[in-house]
Amino acid sequence: MNSQHFSKIKTRTKIFTLFVLFGLLILSENNVYSQTKKYVVVLDAGHGGKDPGKVGYKNAKEKDIALNIVLKVGKILEKESNIKVIYTRKTDVFVDLWERGRIANKADANLFVSVHCNSHTSQAYGSETWVLGTHANSRNFEVAKAENSVILLEDNHKVNYKGFDPKSPESIIGLTLMQEEYLDQSIQLASIIQDGFTYDLKRKNRGVKQAGFVVLHQTYMPSILIETGFISNKSEGAYLNTEKGKLKFSESIAKGIKKYLNQLDINAVTTEKKSVEEITETKTENIIETVDTSVKFKVQIASGTRKLTTKSYNFKGLQNIERVKVGNSYKYYLGNTSNYNEVKDLQKLAKSKGYTSAFIVAFNKGVKVPVSQVIKKS
Numbered sequence: 001m002n003s004q005h006f007s008k009i010k011t012r013t014k015i016f017t018l019f020v021l022f023g024l025l026i027l028s029e030n031n032v033y034s035q036t037k038k039y040v041v042v043l044d045a046g047h048g049g050k051d052p053g054k055v056g057y058k059n060a061k062e063k064d065i066a067l068n069i070v071l072k073v074g075k076i077l078e079k080e081s082n083i084k085v086i087y088t089r090k091t092d093v094f095v096d097l098w099e100r101g102r103i104a105n106k107a108d109a110n111l112f113v114s115v116h117c118n119s120h121t122s123q124a125y126g127s128e129t130w131v132l133g134t135h136a137n138s139r140n141f142e143v144a145k146a147e148n149s150v151i152l153l154e155d156n157h158k159v160n161y162k163g164f165d166p167k168s169p170e171s172i173i174g175l176t177l178m179q180e181e182y183l184d185q186s187i188q189l190a191s192i193i194q195d196g197f198t199y200d201l202k203r204k205n206r207g208v209k210q211a212g213f214v215v216l217h218q219t220y221m222p223s224i225l226i227e228t229g230f231i232s233n234k235s236e237g238a239y240l241n242t243e244k245g246k247l248k249f250s251e252s253i254a255k256g257i258k259k260y261l262n263q264l265d266i267n268a269v270t271t272e273k274k275s276v277e278e279i280t281e282t283k284t285e286n287i288i289e290t291v292d293t294s295v296k297f298k299v300q301i302a303s304g305t306r307k308l309t310t311k312s313y314n315f316k317g318l319q320n321i322e323r324v325k326v327g328n329s330y331k332y333y334l335g336n337t338s339n340y341n342e343v344k345d346l347q348k349l350a351k352s353k354g355y356t357s358a359f360i361v362a363f364n365k366g367v368k369v370p371v372s373q374v375i376k377k378s
Contacts, residue, residue, distance in 0.1 A: 038082055038083075038084055039082060039083050039084070039110045039111070039261050039264075040083075040084045040086060040107050040108065040109040040110050040111075041077060041083055041084070041085055041086070041109065041110065041111045041113065041257060042085075042086045042087075042088065042103060042104040042107060042109045042111065042112045042113070043070045043073055043074050043077075043085060043086070043087050043088070043113055043115070044070070044087075044088040044089075044100050044104075044112065044113065044114040044115065045063070045066040045067040045069075045070040045071075045087070045088065045089055045115055046062060046063065046066045046114055046115060046116040046117075046225075047062055047063035047066065047116075048063045048067065048089050048091075048092055048093050048094050048095060049063075049092060049093045049094030049095075050094050051063065051094055053066070053116065053117065054117055054118070054119035054231055054232070055119075055231075056117070056119055056230070056231025056232045056233075056237040056240075057231060057232065057233070057234055057237030057238055057241070058237070058238070058241065060231050060237055060240070060241040062116060062117040062119070062231060063092065064092070065117050065228070065231065065240050065241065065246060066115045066116055066117060066228075067089070067090075067091075067092065068246045069115050069228065069246050069249050069250045069253070070087065070115050070250075071087075071090065072246060072247060072250030072251075072254075073113075073115075073250045073253045073254045073257075074087060076250065076251065076254035077254055077257065077258070080258065082261070083258075083261070086103065086104075086107050086109065088100040088103050088104075100114075104220075104221065104223075105220055105221075105354065109221050110221060110222070110261075110264075111189065111221060111222055111223070111257065111260070111261075112221055112222070112223035112224075113189075113223075113224055113226065113253070113257065114223070114224070114225040114226065115226050115228065115253070116225060116226060116227050116228070117227065117228055117229060117230070117231045117240060118227040118228075118229060118230045118231070118232075119230060119231055119232040120230060120232055120233075121232075123230075123232075123233050123234065124230050124232075124233065125204055125229065125230050125233040125235070125236045126203060126204030126205065126206040126229065126230070126236075127194065127197040127198075127201075127203045127204070127205070127206060127226075127227065127228055127229055128194070128206035128207055128208070128209055128227045129190040129191075129193050129194050129197075129208050129209075129224055129225070129226050129227070130190070130208075130209050130210065130224065130225040130226075130227065131183060131186040131187055131190050131208065131209075131210055131223070131224055131225075132183070132186070132210065132223065182220075182221060182222045182223070185222035186222045186223055186224055187208060188222075188260065188263070189222055189224055189256070189257070189260045190208040190224045191208055192256045192259050192260050193224065193226060193252075193253060193256040193257075194207065194208055195256075196252040196253070196255055196256045197228075197249075197252055200252050200255075201248055201249070201252055203229065206227075220354050220356055226253065228240060228249050229249075293338045294338075294364060294365050295338055295362060295363070295364050295369075295374045296336050296337065296338060296362070296363045297335065297336075297337055297338070297339075297340055297342075297343035297360055297361070297362050297363075297371075298322070298333040298334065298335050298336055298343065298360070298361055298362075298363070299333060299334040299335050299343060299346045299347045299350050299358050299359070299360055299361075300331055300332070300333055300358065300359055300360075300361050301315070301318070301321075301332050301333070301334050301350045301355040301358045302331075302332045302355065303326075303329055303330065303331045303332065304329060304330065305328065305329050305330070306330070307323070307325075307330055308323070308330075308332070310322065310323050310332070315332070315334075315353075316353040316354055316355075317353065318334055318349070318350065318353055320334065320335065320336075321333070321334055322334075322336065333361070334346055334349075334350055334358075340360075340375060343360055344360070347359070347360055362374050362375075
């Protein structure tokens with residue numbers, strides 16, 4: 001084989017190799033793109049098993065109607081290539097409220113949608129959608145109390161809910177903080193769902209409301225609870241108990257979820273913003289640290305307008321929480337140490353408790369400074 005022929009083979013091999021690598025790069029990029037576009041939606045059928053929920057007109061049970069609607073919603077969403085559906089239950093079984101939240105958190109879900117039916121001693125009717133919040137009035141508190149009371153049917157509820165009392169307004173106030181960062185998104189989804197019920201299904205619009213639902217508190221993503229209608233109302237209860245009624249509600253819910261996710265696609269760039277502290281933390285993550293003892297590190301686990309008592313039951317069992325007022329809101333910090341390795345361990349602990357957006361901040365003689373400014377290589 002002469003040198004000229006060998007050179008041609010070598011050149012062709014290089015070209016082929018580059019072509020293969022380019023192809024793999026394209027496939028890799030497409031895979032990353034498709035992964036970022038895959039939304040996980042957790043569908044939760046309220047009640048189940050030994051907990052029938054509300055019982056309405058002609059003995060219709062909330063647990064049965066909710067499950068039927070959820071399965072239909074899931075079937076519609078599963079046809080979408082960019083949506084993965086997970087169910088908290090697919091049969092008539094009892095599922096603890098904390099377990100429903102754990103399912104969603106373990107799946108790192110993008111949305112949590114819980115479906116229920118309403119009931120009242122009067123002939124009230126109409127649809128409403130709820131997000132987590134403190135009760136704005138006694139009626140909202142009573143709705144939340146009724147839905148939360150199911151925890152008393154659960155084994156070890158005193159351990160799982162760390163002393164939470166479903167009958168106590170004070171307990172409910174403590175639920176709201178971790179969901180506050182998702183509140184705008186939850187309201188956005190709830191509004192879309194309500195518009196569908198109002199304009200497509202022609203149901204009475206009872207609005208988007210806030211109350212302290214434990215099942216929403218357990219999740220760390222935009223979450224809503226839908227009260228499709230009143231099974232205690234003669235007309236609405238009968239409609240919800242028909243296949244047509246359940247199908248119409250499921251189609252409307254699925255349409256609303258898809259509309260919301262499409263809006264997320266449009267706004268994808270803005271939803272990926274990071275705080276200055278998070279960016280700084282990423283840059284300093286692999287640095288071996290030595291700092292002055294006048295510098296103190298803390299983990300910011302949450303912020304919001306609610307002034308909460310810094311007891312462990314308000315912060316998923318975390319202790320030594322510090323509350324600092326900044327303007328009209330409050331920031332909540334875990335830890336106070338000059339050891340950066342120690343504060344990183346505290347951050348991991350906070351994230352393991354569900355504070356997934358927890359980040360490290362630094363203070364030099366009481367003044368907040370960039371983390372990178374006070375960390376030095378040893």
